[in-house]
Amino acid sequence: MQEFLQQVVSGIASGGIFASLALALVLIYNAMGLVNFAQGEMAMFATFVAYALIENGMSYWIALPLALVLAFAGGVLIQRVVIRPVERAPVLTLVIVTLGLATLINGLAGFVFGYIPRSFPSPFSVQTVSVLGALISFRDLGVIAVSALVLVLIYLLLQRTTLGLAMRAAAHNPDASRLLGVRVSWMLALGWGLASAVGALSGIMVAPILLLEPNMMQTIIIYAFAAAVLGGIESPLGAVVGGLIVGITVNLAGAYLVGGDLQLAVAFLIIVAVLVIKPNGLFGRPSVRRV
Amino acid sequence: MELLELEEVHAGYGPTQVLHGVSMKMAEGEIISLLGANGAGKTTTLRAICGGVRWDGAIKLSGRSLHRMSTEDIVRSGLAHVPEGRGILTDLTVEENLRLGEHLRRDRDQVRKDYVRVFEYFPVLRERRRLSASTLSGGEQQMLALARALLMRPRLMLLDEPSLGLAPLVVRAIFEIIRDINRADGVGVLLVEQNARLALELSTHSYVLEVGRVAVAGLSSELKGNDSVRRSYLGY
Ligand SMILES: Nc1ncnc2c1ncn2[C@@H]1O[C@H](COP(=O)(O)OP(=O)(O)OP(=O)(O)O)[C@@H](O)[C@H]1O
Ligand SMILES: [Mg+2]
Numbered sequence: 001m002q003e004f005l006q007q008v009v010s011g012i013a014s015g016g017i018f019a020s021l022a023l024a025l026v027l028i029y030n031a032m033g034l035v036n037f038a039q040g041e042m043a044m045f046a047t048f049v050a051y052a053l054i055e056n057g058m059s060y061w062i063a064l065p066l067a068l069v070l071a072f073a074g075g076v077l078i079q080r081v082v083i084r085p086v087e088r089a090p091v092l093t094l095v096i097v098t099l100g101l102a103t104l105i106n107g108l109a110g111f112v113f114g115y116i117p118r119s120f121p122s123p124f125s126v127q128t129v130s131v132l133g134a135l136i137s138f139r140d141l142g143v144i145a146v147s148a149l150v151l152v153l154i155y156l157l158l159q160r161t162t163l164g165l166a167m168r169a170a171a172h173n174p175d176a177s178r179l180l181g182v183r184v185s186w187m188l189a190l191g192w193g194l195a196s197a198v199g200a201l202s203g204i205m206v207a208p209i210l211l212l213e214p215n216m217m218q219t220i221i222i223y224a225f226a227a228a229v230l231g232g233i234e235s236p237l238g239a240v241v242g243g244l245i246v247g248i249t250v251n252l253a254g255a256y257l258v259g260g261d262l263q264l265a266v267a268f269l270i271i272v273a274v275l276v277i278k279p280n281g282l283f284g285r286p287s288v289r290r291v
Numbered sequence: 292m293e294l295l296e297l298e299e300v301h302a303g304y305g306p307t308q309v310l311h312g313v314s315m316k317m318a319e320g321e322i323i324s325l326l327g328a329n330g331a332g333k334t335t336t337l338r339a340i341c342g343g344v345r346w347d348g349a350i351k352l353s354g355r356s357l358h359r360m361s362t363e364d365i366v367r368s369g370l371a372h373v374p375e376g377r378g379i380l381t382d383l384t385v386e387e388n389l390r391l392g393e394h395l396r397r398d399r400d401q402v403r404k405d406y407v408r409v410f411e412y413f414p415v416l417r418e419r420r421r422l423s424a425s426t427l428s429g430g431e432q433q434m435l436a437l438a439r440a441l442l443m444r445p446r447l448m449l450l451d452e453p454s455l456g457l458a459p460l461v462v463r464a465i466f467e468i469i470r471d472i473n474r475a476d477g478v479g480v481l482l483v484e485q486n487a488r489l490a491l492e493l494s495t496h497s498y499v500l501e502v503g504r505v506a507v508a509g510l511s512s513e514l515k516g517n518d519s520v521r522r523s524y525l526g527y
Contacts, residue, residue: 179366
């Protein structure tokens with residue numbers, strides 16, 4: 001039982017990481033009607049930036065927000081420079097563009113930072129604390145706390161501020177929003193910035209666990225896809241719930257059912273199962289349309 | 292100075308020309324109706340004014356040229372457009388739709404008063420304010436669109452067939468409210484209508500479009516009394 005509880009808590013920690021990246025996918029899906037295949041690579045690159053800042057003597061708690069701000073700016077820049085010119089192009093063009101972007105960022109990271117895996121510092125100790133007899137690591141608790149904080153901040157931004165309202169309006173109904181004076185194109189760029197920042201958070205949270213190298217996010221992005229699809233690809237809340245479910249499921253399956261090697265297969269199983277049984281996910285709307 | 296002025300406006304969609312030199316003008320605080328058969332180009336005229344289609348010629352709002360201005364900037368300079376189809380954001384709640392109407396305004400005290408007025412006109416919107424706008428009926432969505440336009444406090448309102456699909460009694464009420472908004476706030480209203488009889492009653496001047504050209508223009512009271520105009524263009 002205590003062992004089970006331990007697995008659930010680390011599942012929630014992984015879930016927070018998946019949820020952040022899944023939320024990034026959902027934000028961009030809403031802004032562009034398409035999954036951003038470069039999301040994982042953007043997160044990885046931002047993590048390298050955080051690494052460089054820390055290596056140069058900056059404290060973790062300054063480097064983290066700074067890296068998120070830089071990731072935000074990078075996301076806005078990518079939207080303005082790369083995505084906007086092809087905004088109205090057919091879906092296939094956009095798919096190719098984001099795939100190209102992924103390859104480009106991956107190569108750039110290799111070129112600038114090299115391919116040797118580096119250990120990324122964590123501000124949380126790996127020591128454990130006993131809760132109800134279960135040994136829970138401070139690292140898991142720290143990841144859960146930071147993810148929860150950022151997710152709540154994004155929720156408040158989107159649901160409780162005028163800017164967030166304008167962003168949601170622009171993503172769902174650009175033409176009607178323009179008629180209300182909303183600067184749609186900039187709202188979409190802010191959506192990219194926000195997605196980039198929250199994706200970066202997942203990279204920075206996972207790096208101490210996985211070792212940092214250019215391909216670090218390539219498995220995490222699969223879990224994030226699973227989470228986003230499970231939640232209903234258009235729903236931010238769904239991404240978070242989906243992330244937690246995937247995190248816990250994968251962790252428990254790894255511990256009790258299939259072992260670590262097949263955890264990724266479990267994620268694929270979730271994706272396929274959702275697409276077959278409930279294609280709109282847990283929180284998705286009944287009809288799928290391109291926004 | 293004229294509130295709105297169109298001079299020899301040509302517009303269309305891709306290769307199809309729809310407007311072939313439309314000219315019209317309206318004074319500050321006036322109600323103008325724009326009439327004509329289906330496909331005459333009424334909606335396209337409104338789209339041209341708010342930058343929704345490419346056009347040539349001249350369009351001026353309070354003397355200022357709208358050429359090459361984005362829809363967002365035109366709206367920000369004091370125009371509210373209730374488009375064909377109403378432009379309701381159905382992913383958002385009723386309240387959020389209204390909020391977007393006034394989100395650029397700085398005069399918060401006046402905004403609060405305007406909300407009171409809006410809910411007096413349309414009590415149903417207050418009852419439904421927390422619900423998704425997609426749950427409103429067609430008529431209620433029309434009310435929401437009008438309420439939202441009022442909250443924008445524009446100098447000029449473009450209304451594209453506000454009576455479409457509404458029960459006669461509701462149409463009467465909506466037209467009364469449009470008149471009221473026009474009188475109380477001095478908002479200019481450019482009204483596109485199929486219901487020519489009502490539109491002529493409400494407006495001071497009218498323009499009748501026929502395949503992208505102004506066929507008849509004049510005082511609404513005169514058009515109303517002119518049997519041949521009524522028969523050939525207005526169909527009643
Ligand atoms: N998006 C579009 N793309 C191509 N052609 C269009 C488009 N919208 C309208 N048209 C064409 O332009 C012409 C004028 O249309 P418009 O909508 O301006 O007419 P209208 O006077 O508003 O008619 P109605 O009373 O039916 O609303 C029509 O022939 C129509 O087929
Ligand atoms: Mg029309």
